[in-house]
Amino acid sequence: MGETTPFEFKFLMAGEAPRGSYVKVKEGSKDWMVAQVMEVTRSNVAYSLSAIDEENPGAKERVLGLARVIGVASGGRLEMAAAPPRPGDPVFRADDHLIEMALGLSKGNLYIGLLEGHDLKVKLDADALVQKHCSILAKTGSGKSYTAAVVLEELLEKGVALxxxxxxxxxASMKQKNSKGEFARFDVSPRGYDVTVYSPASSAAAPHADRPLRFNGRNLTAREISAMLPEDVTNSQRGVLYEAIKVLEAEGGDYGLEEIIAQAEKDSSKAKWGLIGHLEALADLGIFSGKPTGLGDLLQRGRASIIDMTGVPPDLQGMIVAKLLSDLFEARKRGRVNPGMVVVEEAHNYIPERGSGRAASTPVIRTIAAEGRKFGLGLLVISQRPARVDKNVISQCNTQIILRVTNPNDLRALSKGIEGMSSELEEEIKRLPPGTAMLVGGEIEHPVTVKVRPRKSRHGGVSTPIVGDGRADRGGKAAPPQPKGPDKRQDSGKAERKEPAGGLLRKILGK
Ligand SMILES: Nc1ncnc2c1ncn2[C@@H]1O[C@H](COP(=O)(O)OP(=O)(O)O)[C@@H](O)[C@H]1O
Ligand SMILES: [Mg+2]
Known part of the structure; x- marks a missing residue:
């Protein structure tokens, strides 16, 4: 209709072509031009503001689509459109084969969901995802953890260690099979996975963990401990640590955290107190006592190890992740553990952007983002605050899975991090319904909108109704006490979720 260009054209709709769906039109005599419907408008001259014609208004209704050209399919390849389609030519719904080819969907082996507007499976490529890292970014409640679990299920089935x-x-609910979802429509069979839950907390604080997470605490070097300390630990505090360990080493050696603390207490500078505070927090957690966890156990092919941080204070979480991932990365470099993928949930806590927090884990995660590929260690980062996650890490993520984002700062952060992000894509992202994701990068040639498939395993992120029937926490996992005190990093609303809400409310309401 009207004027067409090699970039976009308008067409009159006789059949279904909803917004977001794909259409084709002949370019010249043989090749198909593929385009995506960006806008649909309905109008009726009888009801136009200028001319009100009361005779038979229905007959004058028309639906007009605006389609954005993606390219021309020529000899199995997608090429840039050079000429506009001819006005008057018929426009058809694009067939699956053509869409797959045009969008680069046929190369993958990880089934994520169905293409919006078409019943076509969208697959990501496992190798590209693991080796070149992946991020999942969106606001709370949009389906990040759900989508992450879908990706993880697929990776486990391909034998990747997580x-x-x-x-x-x-x-932990990945152990159990899912019981609700449109399994038939999405062609999914529910199942559970081989998962081991480790907890760095004491066994009293984590009764449901399968195993404790413990590090070898004997004869740690000053460098090893320093790498665990939060970034805001000053050089003079670190100096106290180096001095203390120098003395212990000179005394011939076998020392643990307690001895380091005792030795640091002898220091005459005031700087020691900041250091001692951190060391005592670690000692209290018991992470360095008992039998150390074998690093090789943590990365096993086709299995997931979960480090359950519930009950661990936030700054200690950063220290634990720093130690764990440094040890793992070193072991991986030497080929002592399997290749695999490290998943960081609520990544803004572990790799905060400068100015929005500090964490001991930032340097090692940055290193994995930059060098992991060489050593077969992939990274999947998940966050509800794209603006507050370290840009160095996000920019290394080649595959981006974006769900609904509305915060302007976060949208801006996304636009900066993603090549080819347009203001139209931003609009699209603001409107994504829950469970619908936009995939960008990787082997996918053009951003695609996907209805994420149902999980095969049970979703553990179900929010507990605060006012409800009192059958709180269907996950069956008792909530350990959350750390008290100011905690800027818990802006997810998930801390509340873990409170067994039923009891107190029931008392108050007299039920
Ligand atoms: N693809 C999906 N299919 C079905 N339900 C979904 C899907 N994605 C999200 N949900 C629902 O949305 C809720 C929130 O998802 P979740 O992943 O926990 O959000 P968050 O982004 O905060 O991690 C889940 O409890 C789940 O019921
Ligand atoms: Mg979540």
Whole structure:
């Protein structure tokens, strides 16, 4: 209709072509031009503001689509359109084969969901995803953890080893099979996975963990401990640590955290107190006592190890992740552990952007983002605050999975981090319904909108109704006490979720 260009054209709709769906029109005599419907408008001259014609208004209604050209399919390849389609030519719904080819969907082996507007499976490529890292970004409640679990299920089925940093204890439910979802429509069969839950907390604080997470605490070097300390620990505090360990080493050696603390207390500078505070917090947690966890156990092919951080104070979480991932990365470099993928949930806590917090884990995660590829260690970062996650890490993520984002700062952060992000895509992202994701990068040639498939395993991130029937926490996992005190990093609303809400409310309401 009207004027067409090699970039876009308008067409009169006789059949279904909803917004977001794909259409084709002949370019010249043989090749198909593929385009995506960006806008649909309905009008009726009888009801136009200028001319009100009361005779038979229905007959004058028309539906007009605006389609954006993606390219021309020529000899199995997608090429740039050079000429506009001819006005008057018929426009058809694009067939699956053509869409797959035009969007680059046929190369993948990880089934994520169905293409919006078409019943076509969208697959990501496992190798590209693991080796070149992936991010999942969106606001709370939009389906990040759900989508992450879908990706993880697919990776496990391909035999990838996973290590999941899980601040809210919501991934343990991967053991169980899912019981609700449109399984038939999405062609999914529910199942559980081989998952081991580790907890760095004492066994009293984590009764549901399968195993404790413990590090070898004997004869740690000053460098090893320093790498665990939060970034805001000053050089003079670190100096006290180096001095203390120098003395202990000179005395011939066998020392643990307690001895380091005792030695640091002898220091005459005031700087020692900041250091001692951190060391005592570690000692209290018991992470360095007992039998150390074998690093090789943490990365096993086709299995997931979950580090359940519930009950662990936030700054200690950063220290634990720093130690764990440094040890793992070193072991991986030497080929002592399997290759695999490290998953960081609520990544803004572990790799905060400068100015929005500090964490001991930032340097090592940056290193994995930059060098992991060489050593077969992939990274999947998940966050509800794209603006507050370290840009160095996000920019290394080649595959981006974006769900609904509305915060302007976060949208701006996304636009900066993603090549080819247009203001139209931003609009699209603001409107994504829950469970619908936009995939960008990787082997996918053009951003695609996907209805994420149902999980095969049970979702553990179900929010507990605060006012309800009192059958709180169907996950069956008792909530350990959350750390008290100012905690800027818990802006997810998930801390409340873990409170067994039923009891107190029931008393108050007299039920
Ligand atoms: N693809 C999906 N299919 C079905 N339900 C979904 C899907 N994605 C999200 N949900 C629902 O939305 C809720 C919130 O998802 P979740 O992943 O926990 O959000 P968040 O982004 O905060 O991690 C879940 O409890 C789940 O019921
Ligand atoms: Mg979540």
């Amino acid at each position: 290590l999941i940093i899980d601040p809210h204890g919501e991934y």
